[in-house]
Amino acid sequence: MTGMRTAAVLVLEDGRIFRGTAYGARGRALGEAVFSTGMTGYQETLTDPSYHRQIVVQTAPHIGNTGWNSEDDESGRVWAAGYVVRDPARTPSHWRSTRTLEDVLVEQGVVGIAEVDTRALTRYLREHGAMRAGIFSGDALSAEDDLVAQVQASPRMQGADLAKEVTTATPYVVPAEGRTRFRVAALDLGIKANTPCRMAARGIEVHVLPASSGLDDVLAVEPHGVFLSNGPGDPETQRGAIELTRRVLERELPLFGICFGNQILGRALGLNTYKMRFGHRGLNVPVIDVATGKVAITAQNHGFALEGEPGQRFDSPFGKARVSHYCANDGTVEGLRCEEVPAFSVQYHPEAAAGPHDAGSLFDEFVTLMEARHAQTQ
Numbered sequence: 001m002t003g004m005r006t007a008a009v010l011v012l013e014d015g016r017i018f019r020g021t022a023y024g025a026r027g028r029a030l031g032e033a034v035f036s037t038g039m040t041g042y043q044e045t046l047t048d049p050s051y052h053r054q055i056v057v058q059t060a061p062h063i064g065n066t067g068w069n070s071e072d073d074e075s076g077r078v079w080a081a082g083y084v085v086r087d088p089a090r091t092p093s094h095w096r097s098t099r100t101l102e103d104v105l106v107e108q109g110v111v112g113i114a115e116v117d118t119r120a121l122t123r124y125l126r127e128h129g130a131m132r133a134g135i136f137s138g139d140a141l142s143a144e145d146d147l148v149a150q151v152q153a154s155p156r157m158q159g160a161d162l163a164k165e166v167t168t169a170t171p172y173v174v175p176a177e178g179r180t181r182f183r184v185a186a187l188d189l190g191i192k193a194n195t196p197c198r199m200a201a202r203g204i205e206v207h208v209l210p211a212s213s214g215l216d217d218v219l220a221v222e223p224h225g226v227f228l229s230n231g232p233g234d235p236e237t238q239r240g241a242i243e244l245t246r247r248v249l250e251r252e253l254p255l256f257g258i259c260f261g262n263q264i265l266g267r268a269l270g271l272n273t274y275k276m277r278f279g280h281r282g283l284n285v286p287v288i289d290v291a292t293g294k295v296a297i298t299a300q301n302h303g304f305a306l307e308g309e310p311g312q313r314f315d316s317p318f319g320k321a322r323v324s325h326y327c328a329n330d331g332t333v334e335g336l337r338c339e340e341v342p343a344f345s346v347q348y349h350p351e352a353a354a355g356p357h358d359a360g361s362l363f364d365e366f367v368t369l370m371e372a373r374h375a376q377t378q
């Protein structure tokens with residue numbers, strides 16, 4: 001099979017070129033090159049809307065071994081802009097698999113490249129930082145000399161307002177499993193399918209709302225709590241969601257945010273966000289809970305982070321708040337908790353798709369906040 005593969009190149013914005021063979025669709029893919037260290041879960045990664053406009057490099061060398069199934073998609077399509085792998089599976093095998101990964105990439109027009117030295121590429125990105133890149137194969141490869149210029153002309157991730165490109169066009173409801181205990185308004189900035197499922201399993205009816213929703217849309221749901229989802233792009237661009245969060249905090253409605261949601265809560269509280277050198281993407285990122293000292297192994301996928309120090313307490317327009325969690329690897333902010341309003345958030349993914357389940361109890365904490373608030377207002 002490898003013998004039949006045609007040439008492809010991966011071009012970084014600084015002119016560095018990695019050669020390989022065409023994988024998935026042929027053509028051109030432009031995006032930010034980022035690496036993910038997950039050993040498993042490529043289907044969840046590819047369909048996670050947070051990867052919109054990113055070219056994903058998998059550090060795990062064998063990709064596609066378990067094929068593609070009809071259950072694990074995190075959204076209705078592949079969002080990754082391009083895909084870089086070392087050694088694609090020749091013959092996938094898994095009892096749930098209905099098709100091959102490469103068939104899905106071809107069908108959805110996702111341009112990939114295989115047989116790249118992904119270890120060298122990852123070390124390069126770690127050293128020089130995530131950067132714009134392009135994958136070129138087929139007809140797109142013919143004009144090789146201006147490939148770097150094409151990459152340099154593509155948009156940067158800083159300043160990119162992407163939630164509006166991935167959000168649901170219309171609201172929808174994910175019903176609670178069993179008795180409905182609470183209703184939650186979930187702002188879809190690029191939500192992963194597994195998140196409403198984890199809430200539904202706890203008796204929450206989830207009303208998923210478009211990213212442009214305002215306070216009236218949220219209040220129309222008569223929610224017991226509000227959820228801010230993960231999502232692609234630069235959190236600084238999300239003025240509407242940040243303003244909505246402030247209105248929700250003012251009303252003391254319980255609020256929980258994941259990843260992009262953590263950055264948006266932070267900005268609503270007055271913290272700044274910045275672009276990290278190469279971000280956190282993988283399934284084994286250690287996070288320390290300041291209150292207990294306990295470490296959770298977490299699933300992550302982010303390139304921006306909140307400014308702040310581990311354990312830092314700060315004044316916000318909604319009273320005292322603190323940095324509740326930080327990353328054991330680099331000390332970056334991994335969670336926030338308000339002390340005077342019922343709101344908290346984490347930079348990692350307790351929905352664990354794919355990933356470890358260490359952080360799953362955060363959904364229970366959201367339920368506890370809603371129970372407490374409900375008891376107060378009765």
Ligand SMILES: NC(=O)CC[C@H](N)C(=O)O
Binds near residue numbers: 234259261301303304
């Ligand atoms: N998964 C996410 O929600 C990512 C948040 C944001 N786009 C970042 O890269 O930091």
